[in-house]
Amino acid sequence: MALAYLGAEPPGDLLDRLGQIEVPVLSIAGTEDALVGCSPVRALSDVFARGEFVAIDDCGHYPWVEQPAAFISVISGFTDSLLFWSPDEAPGDEQDQGLF
Numbered sequence: 001m002a003l004a005y006l007g008a009e010p011p012g013d014l015l016d017r018l019g020q021i022e023v024p025v026l027s028i029a030g031t032e033d034a035l036v037g038c039s040p041v042r043a044l045s046d047v048f049a050r051g052e053f054v055a056i057d058d059c060g061h062y063p064w065v066e067q068p069a070a071f072i073s074v075i076s077g078f079t080d081s082l083l084f085w086s087p088d089e090a091p092g093d094e095q096d097q098g099l100f
Helices: 002-006 014-019 038-047 068-082
Strands: 025-030 051-056
Touching: 014 038, 025 038, 025 068, 038 051, 051 068
Parallel strands: 025 051
Antiparallel strands: none
């Protein structure tokens, strides 16, 4: 879908532009995602200066449907962390949560 929106080829500077986003960005993947897999989602998360990646165990491509409690927990934890977030925090201070 993203490529359809962007055209056949994304802009050449897309990764650089995404890396300039200074707010925290959460990327979630299911460990059993046969459509995309975890690796591309983790790689996308690494592009963002303040990217955070969480993988949900025993979950495919639709974590909000397949593991709703885990998905809500991840989202809640991320949004709770934003209550005390400051734009002055150095990128990379956050740690990947790894597998949920």
